[in-house]
Amino acid sequence: ERVQKSLREKETLLRELYHRTKNNMAVIIALLGLQAETFEDARLKEAFAEAQHRIRSMALVHQKLYDAQDLSRLNLKEYIQDLVPMLVESYRILPTRIRFIPEMEDVFVLIDSAIPVGLILSELLSNTLKYAFPDNREGEIRIELHRTTGGEIHLWVADNGVGVAKNYDFRQDGHLGTQNIFMLGEGQLQGRVVFDTQHQGVACGLQFHDIYYHQRV
Numbered sequence: 337e338r339v340q341k342s343l344r345e346k347e348t349l350l351r352e353l354y355h356r357t358k359n360n361m362a363v364i365i366a367l368l369g370l371q372a373e374t375f376e377d378a379r380l381k382e383a384f385a386e387a388q389h390r391i392r393s394m395a396l397v398h399q400k401l402y403d404a405q406d407l408s409r410l411n412l413k414e415y416i417q418d419l420v421p422m423l424v425e426s427y428r429i430l431p432t433r434i435r436f437i438p439e440m441e442d443v444f445v446l447i448d449s450a451i452p453v454g455l456i457l458s459e460l461l462s463n464t465l466k467y468a469f470p471d472n473r474e475g476e477i478r479i480e481l482h483r484t485t486g487g488e489i490h491l492w493v494a495d496n497g498v499g500v501a502k503n504y505d506f507r508q509d510g511h512l513g514t515q516n517i518f519m520l521g522e523g524q525l526q527g528r529v530v531f532d533t534q535h536q537g538v539a540c541g542l543q544f545h546d547i548y549y550h551q552r553v
Contacts (some may be wrong), residue, residue, distance in 0.1 A: 354402040361395035386462065386513070389426060393419060393458035397450045410450040412481060412489075413440045419457060420479075427465045433474050434465070440481035443489055445546045452520040453491070453542075459513040460493045460540055468497025468537060475537075487545060494532075494539035506531040 365388050372384035396419060400410050420436055445453065461477070469475045480492040506514050517540070521529040527544025 351402055354398045358395045358398040358402065361391050361398070365391050365395070385426075389423065389458055389462055390455055392422060392426075393454040394451055396422065397447060397454050401447060401450075406444075409444045409446050412443045412445055412450070412453060412491075415450065415454065416440065416457060416479060416481065419454065420461065423458065423461050423465060427462075429465060433472065434469060435474075435476045437476055437478040438481075440479065441483065443481055443483050445489070449525060449544075449546050452524045456517050456520050456542060457491075457493070459517050463513060464493070464495045464497065464538070468495045468499075470498060473497075489542075489544055489546060491542040492539065495537040497537045499537050500533055502533075504533070 368384050368388050368391075372381050375381055375384075396415065397410060400415055400418070404410065416438070421431070424431060424434070464477055468477075476496050478492070478494045480490070483489050507518060510518075518529050521527050521542050521544065525542075525544040527542055530541045530543075532539040532541070
């Protein structure tokens with residue numbers, strides 16, 4: 337009985353930790369928004385907005401874990417389903433203009449992997465929403481997610497937008513957001529990041545093993 341009581345107390349504390357972390361991030365987002373309003377420079381405002389998007393993607397991880405039955409892992413499929421409309425709304429894009437085509441399986445990862453994956457997704461989707469469909473043109477974004485029989489997680493984000501210049505090198509020419517994708521995908525997750533521009537639009541694939549995985553709670 338003492339062990340069960342101790343476990344319940346620890347679960348309550350962990351949920352409270354996730355909840356307070358999410359609330360603290362919401363305060364930071366609000367402060368960034370207030371600070372951005374003091375500037376006239378459009379580039380500064382955009383930089384603040386991008387920082388807010390990144391923090392929101394991390395806050396969503398803590399919200400999903402707070403709501404989950406299993407406090408030690410997160411379902412990436414459910415996370416993506418919540419992240420997409422959040423970004424679409426923040427960029428004030430009509431949902432009818434850009435269609436999302438999800439081909440995803442339930443894939444569970446620990447918070448150590450969930451946060452960098454969330455940041456990578458936020459960067460990829462933000463770049464696509466900002467640049468792939470100029471002049472209010474319509475388009476599609478396909479998101480694929482599955483785990484192979486060997487345990488490797490595959491994430492693929494592809495659009496049918498305007499694409500990039502023929503000789504554009506994402507690794508060398510990419511801005512801060514793209515550099516973050518390589519840093520998080522290949523550095524923190526120890527995986528592989530590949531950009532494909534051979535077909536219409538731009539596609540990015542992330543492959544990694546959940547190297548942190550072991551049951552904790």
